[in-house]
Amino acid sequence: MVKVTLPDGTGREFDMPVTVGEVARSIGAGLAKAAVAGRFDGRLVDLDYVIDCNGDLAIITMQSDAGLEIIRHSTSHLMAQAVKELYPAAQVTIGPAVENGFYYDFDFERPFTPDDLSAIEERMHLISERDEPVVRREMKRDAAVALFAEMGEHYKCEIINAIDADQTISLYVQGTFMDLCRGPHVPRTSYLKAFKLLSVAGAYWRGDARNKQLQRIYGTAWADVKALKAYLHLLEEAEKRDHRRLGKELDLFSLQESAGGGLVFWHPLGARVRLAIEAYWREAHIQAGYEFLYTPHMANLELWRTSGHLDFYRDSMFNPMHVDEQDYQIRPMNCPFHILVYQSRMHSHRDFPIRWAELGTVYRYELSGALHGLFRVRGFTQDDAHVFCREEQIEDEITGILDLTLATLGTFGFKQYDVFLSTRPEKSVGSTAIWDKATQALMNAIKKHNLDFVEDKGGGAFYGPKIDVKITDCLGRKWQCSTIQLDFNLPERFDITYIGEDGGKHRPIMIHRALMGSLERFFGILLEHYAGRFPMWLAPVQAMVLTITDAHRPWAAEVRDRLRAAGLRAEADLRNEKIGYKIREHTLKKIPWLLVVGDREQEQRAVSPRDASGKDLGLLPLDGLIEKLVLQARERRI
RNA sequence: GCCGAUGUAGCUCAAUUGGCAGAGCAACGGAUUUGUAAUCCGUAGGUUUGGGGUUCGAUUCCCCACAUCGGCUCCA
Numbered sequence: 001m002v003k004v005t006l007p008d009g010t011g012r013e014f015d016m017p018v019t020v021g022e023v024a025r026s027i028g029a030g031l032a033k034a035a036v037a038g039r040f041d042g043r044l045v046d047l048d049y050v051i052d053c054n055g056d057l058a059i060i061t062m063q064s065d066a067g068l069e070i071i072r073h074s075t076s077h078l079m080a081q082a083v084k085e086l087y088p089a090a091q092v093t094i095g096p097a098v099e100n101g102f103y104y105d106f107d108f109e110r111p112f113t114p115d116d117l118s119a120i121e122e123r124m125h126l127i128s129e130r131d132e133p134v135v136r137r138e139m140k141r142d143a144a145v146a147l148f149a150e151m152g153e154h155y156k157c158e159i160i161n162a163i164d165a166d167q168t169i170s171l172y173v174q175g176t177f178m179d180l181c182r183g184p185h186v187p188r189t190s191y192l193k194a195f196k197l198l199s200v201a202g203a204y205w206r207g208d209a210r211n212k213q214l215q216r217i218y219g220t221a222w223a224d225v226k227a228l229k230a231y232l233h234l235l236e237e238a239e240k241r242d243h244r245r246l247g248k249e250l251d252l253f254s255l256q257e258s259a260g261g262g263l264v265f266w267h268p269l270g271a272r273v274r275l276a277i278e279a280y281w282r283e284a285h286i287q288a289g290y291e292f293l294y295t296p297h298m299a300n301l302e303l304w305r306t307s308g309h310l311d312f313y314r315d316s317m318f319n320p321m322h323v324d325e326q327d328y329q330i331r332p333m334n335c336p337f338h339i340l341v342y343q344s345r346m347h348s349h350r351d352f353p354i355r356w357a358e359l360g361t362v363y364r365y366e367l368s369g370a371l372h373g374l375f376r377v378r379g380f381t382q383d384d385a386h387v388f389c390r391e392e393q394i395e396d397e398i399t400g401i402l403d404l405t406l407a408t409l410g411t412f413g414f415k416q417y418d419v420f421l422s423t424r425p426e427k428s429v430g431s432t433a434i435w436d437k438a439t440q441a442l443m444n445a446i447k448k449h450n451l452d453f454v455e456d457k458g459g460g461a462f463y464g465p466k467i468d469v470k471i472t473d474c475l476g477r478k479w480q481c482s483t484i485q486l487d488f489n490l491p492e493r494f495d496i497t498y499i500g501e502d503g504g505k506h507r508p509i510m511i512h513r514a515l516m517g518s519l520e521r522f523f524g525i526l527l528e529h530y531a532g533r534f535p536m537w538l539a540p541v542q543a544m545v546l547t548i549t550d551a552h553r554p555w556a557a558e559v560r561d562r563l564r565a566a567g568l569r570a571e572a573d574l575r576n577e578k579i580g581y582k583i584r585e586h587t588l589k590k591i592p593w594l595l596v597v598g599d600r601e602q603e604q605r606a607v608s609p610r611d612a613s614g615k616d617l618g619l620l621p622l623d624g625l626i627e628k629l630v631l632q633a634r635e636r637r638i
Numbered sequence: 639g640c641c642g643a644u645g646u647a648g649c650u651c652a653a654u655u656g657g658c659a660g661a662g663c664a665a666c667g668g669a670u671u672u673g674u675a676a677u678c679c680g681u682a683g684g685u686u687u688g689g690g691g692u693u694c695g696a697u698u699c700c701c702c703a704c705a706u707c708g709g710c711u712c713c714a
Contacts, residue, residue, distance in 0.1 A: 199709070201709030203711090204640080213640065213710075215641080249649090256705090257704070369710080370711075371706090462714090548673055577676095580673085580674060583673095600673090
C-alpha cells in the first residue's frame with residue numbers, strides 16, 4: 001500500500017508501487033498528457049519513477065517553469081543525439097538548460113557551419129518523429145567510466161571520475177545515444193517539438209581559458225510551437241530595437257574604427273538626449289542634498305597604489321603613461337579623487353553627511369572581444385556619488401539613496417525592480433561588528449521601501465555589503481544599473497578621518513553609489529526600451545514644424561521660434577517636398593510632435609499637430625498647444 | 639585575449655570558376671508648390687577596412703593588423 005499526497009493536500013492510495021506517470025493518469029488524462037516529470041518528496045524524478053513508499057508528489061507539467069527546464073534539458077540531449085548520429089567523431093561534453101533555451105558543448109575536428117546547424121535541427125525533428133523512449137539506467141561509477149571510455153567519450157569520463165567512487169551514476173539512453181545525466185527527462189523524444197537552433201560559439205571546457213576550446217551550439221525550446229514562435233518574435237523585436245541599429249538610424253552616436261574600439265562619439269541628437277538626462281540628474285541631486293564635484297581624468301599612479309586598485313584592479317586598467325619622470329594613470333574609477341577632496345581639509349562630525357556627486361568619465365580596459373555597442377565600452381561616464389557619514393547615519397543615508405534611485409528609475413519609465421542584498425564574503429576587510437551593523441542598516445532601508453529582495457549571502461565585495469537594483473525593460477529583459485555599496489576599505493587605505501564629539505579622530509563610513517551606472521549603457525537601455533521613441537522630455541527633437549508649400553515658411557519659422565522660446569527642442573522642415581514625404585521621414589525619425597502648417601493654420605495663427613501615435617489632432621491655436629507641450633516636457637511624462 | 643563569422647559609395651546590399659565594381663535610399667542640381675508614411679528627371683559619389691604576398695591581372699586566393707558581429711572569459 002502506497003499513499004501519495006498531492007500539493008493540494010489530498011491523498012491517493014495505491015495497492016502496489018506506482019509510477020509518477022500512473023499517478024498523473026489516475027488524476028486525469030489532461031494532466032497525464034501535459035506531465036513531463038514529477039517532484040517526489042522534493043526530488044525531481046522521471047515519469048516512470050516507481051513510487052514504493054508514502055510521500056508528497058507534485059506532477060510537473062510542461063507549462064511550469066520546472067517543466068520547461070526539463071524540456072530544454074531534454075532538447076539539449078536530443079541535439080547531442082542528432083550531432084552524434086550525423087558526426088560520430090564529435091565528442092559530447094555538457095549540455096544544460098539555460099534561460100530561454102539550452103546549449104551543448106562539443107569537441108569536434110572542424111567548426112560547425114550554419115549548414116551543419118540546419119542539418120542537426122532537421123535530424124532532431126526526425127528523432128522526435130521516431131518517438132524513441134528515453135530510458136534511465138543506473139550503474140556504478142567505475143562501470144560508467146569504463147563504458148564511456150569504450151565509446152571514446154573522454155570528457156564524460158573526466159566528469160564521472162570527479163564523482164565519488166561508490167556513488168551510483170545515472171545514464172539516459174535514447175536510441176543509440178547515451179549520456180551521463182542526473183535527469184529527469186521527458187519519457188519520449190516525441191515530447192520535444194518546439195525548438196530551434198540559434199547559434200554556434202566557442203566555449204572553453206569547464207569555462208577555463210587554459211582548457212581546450214569547444215564548440216557550443218545554442219538553441220531555444222518551448223512547450224509548444226506557439227510559445228516558440230512568440231519567443232522568436234521577441235528576438236526579432238529585440239533586433240529591431242537594437243540600440244546599435246537605432247543609434248545609426250537616428251544619428252545619435254557612433255563608434256569609430258579609426259578611433260579604436262569601445263570609445264563612444266555622441267552626435268548632436270544623442271547629446272541632446274544626454275543633456276536632458278543630465279539636467280534631470282542634476283535637479284534630482286540638488287533636491288536630495290548633494291553637492292557636485294569635477295575632478296580630473298588622470299592622476300599620479302601613486303594614488304592608485306594607495307587606493308589598492310593597482311593590486312586588485314590592474315587587469316581592467318589602461319597602462320600608465322610616463323610624464324616628467326612620473327607615471328600617470330587614466331582613471332578607471334572616481335572614488336580616490338573624491339577622497340582627495342575630502343582630505344583637502346579637516347572634517348568635523350558636524351559636517352556629515354557629505355554627499356558628493358560627479359558625472360565622472362572613467363576608462364577601463366575591456367577585452368576586445370567583450371566590447372558591445374554602448375553596453376560594454378572602454379570609456380564611459382558614471383553617475384557616481386560618494387557619501388561620507390557616521391555609522392549611525394548609514395540607514396538614513398541608504399534610505400535616502402534608495403528614494404533617489406527609485407525616483408530616478410521611475411522617471412525614466414522603469415517601474416519594476418529586482419533588489420539584491422549582498423552580504424559579507426569569506427575574504428573581507430572590516431570588523432564583524434561593522435559588517436553586521438551595516439548589513440542590517442541596508443536591510444532596514446530596503447524594508448522601509450516595502451521592496452522584496454533576494455539576499456546574496458557572501459556575494460558582497462570584500463570591502464563592504466551592497467544593494468543592487470535591476471530594472472526590467474518592456475521586453476522583459478533585466479538590467480542591473482543601480483548599485484549602492486558600503487566601503488570599509490578606502491577610508492582605511494587613505495586614512496581619512498573626522499574629529500568626533502570627543503575631540504578624537506574617527507574613521508568615516510564611505511558609500512559609493514551609481515543610479516544609472518554608465519550613462520552610455522543607460523542611454524542604450526533607454527533606446528531599446530523605447531525602441532527609439534523617446535518620451536517627449538527626452539526626445540532629441542520634440543516638435544517638427546512642416547510646411548505644405550513655400551508660402552507657409554514665415555509662419556512655420558515663427559512657430560518654431562515660439563516653441564524654442566518656450567524651451568522646447570523644435571525644428572522646422574521648410575523644404576519644398578510633399579507633406580506626405582515629410583510626415584513619413586519625421587515619423588521614421590520618431591519625433592513625438594509633427595506640426596503641419598498650411599493656409600488655414602497661417603491665417604488663424606494655428607497649427608495642425610500629429611502626435612506620436614500618428615493621430616491628426618486638427619486645427620489648434622498655437623498658444624494652447626505650446627502650453628500643453630511645455631507641460632508634457634516639464635512634468636517628464638512617460 | 640580566445641574560437642568562429644563578417645568588413646564593397648553616407649546607409650542597406652549586389653558583383654559567375656580571379657578578368658572594366660553595380661543597385662536602391664541618402665547627397666547635390668533642376669523641374670514641381672504639393673494637406674498627413676516615399677513627385678519626376680538628372681549629376682556626382684569607391685585606394686572594395688589598412689598593410690603585405692601569390693598572379694599577366696585580386697573585391698575574389700594567402701598572411702598580418704584593425705574594427706564589427708555571435709559566444710567564451712572577465713565584470714570593483
